[in-house]
Amino acid sequence: MSALLRHARIWLASIRYSLVRAMMFRGDFLMWALVEFFWMGANVLLVSVIYDHTDSIAGWSKYEMLLLVGTTQLIQRLLMAFFWSNLFELGRNVRSGHFDFFLAQPGSPLFMVSTRKFDLDGLVNVPVALAIVVYAAHQLQLSPGVGQIAAYGLFVVCGLVIHYSLLLAIISLVFWLQSAKGIEGGYFGLTEFSRMPREALRGASAVLFVYLLPVIVVSNVPARVLVHGFDATQAAWLLGVTAFWLVVAVVIFHAGLKRYASASS
Numbered sequence: 001m002s003a004l005l006r007h008a009r010i011w012l013a014s015i016r017y018s019l020v021r022a023m024m025f026r027g028d029f030l031m032w033a034l035v036e037f038f039w040m041g042a043n044v045l046l047v048s049v050i051y052d053h054t055d056s057i058a059g060w061s062k063y064e065m066l067l068l069v070g071t072t073q074l075i076q077r078l079l080m081a082f083f084w085s086n087l088f089e090l091g092r093n094v095r096s097g098h099f100d101f102f103l104a105q106p107g108s109p110l111f112m113v114s115t116r117k118f119d120l121d122g123l124v125n126v127p128v129a130l131a132i133v134v135y136a137a138h139q140l141q142l143s144p145g146v147g148q149i150a151a152y153g154l155f156v157v158c159g160l161v162i163h164y165s166l167l168l169a170i171i172s173l174v175f176w177l178q179s180a181k182g183i184e185g186g187y188f189g190l191t192e193f194s195r196m197p198r199e200a201l202r203g204a205s206a207v208l209f210v211y212l213l214p215v216i217v218v219s220n221v222p223a224r225v226l227v228h229g230f231d232a233t234q235a236a237w238l239l240g241v242t243a244f245w246l247v248v249a250v251v252i253f254h255a256g257l258k259r260y261a262s263a264s265s
Contacts, residue, residue, distance in 0.1 A: 080122030175256025
């Protein structure tokens with residue numbers, strides 16, 4: 001318990017430092033917050049334009065799709081706020097030898113790597129993503145109970161953990177490859193698949209994006225619990241996938257950590 005409290009204090013200190021730094025460069029913060037806001041707006045506008053020409057995509061109506069997109073944006077904004085910058089800096093730090101800094105910190109290396117920075121510009125758009133979800137649910141005349149809302153929140157956290165785990169596993173390959181160029185743009189493109197309905201994928205694409213790299217289920221399962229109610233099979237699948245990828249990512253990271261040669265060696 002003392003170790004848990006110590007890591008919690010370290011994380012809170014890192015968040016305070018990041019907030020102070022963000023306020024020191026307010027122009028940069030506002031610019032990136034607006035960039036993310038307009039990107040979210042472009043996704044919503046795209047849904048509106050597409051549904052001007054059709055009533056259904058893979059069985060999903062306009063506002064069901066909007067709820068799916070809002071859920072996708074919610075998970076992405078949380079990922080950007082808490083983990084995105086931290087994990088991509090891991091690759092640069094390993095190549096430069098600056099990873100030594102994390103080994104000298106008072107917390108576990110994985111914890112320090114994952115939580116050193118907090119991006120406020122990502123978090124400020126979380127309420128916007130939630131507003132999209134609430135608006136879509138209102139248009140669908142949904143009245144989810146407390147249990148459904150709690151399940152939705154849990155599944156959103158599972159989606160965040162899956163994205164974190166996939167990113168960590170991929171970035172940790174830098175311990176062997178010594179380069180992570182192109183991964184950031186490539187993975188961001190991969191996350192865009194999460195706004196697609198599960199039913200739109202067939203054959204090899206379904207195997208890849210539903211089972212091997214489960215970027216589809218991270219948003220589809222939470223959205224479905226609001227639209228269609230709780231499904232025990234889907235819930236068990238999502239929880240199992242979350243646990244699996246988290247274990248895989250941690251194992252890969254610690255295996256790479258054993259190979260790391262510090263800048264002073």
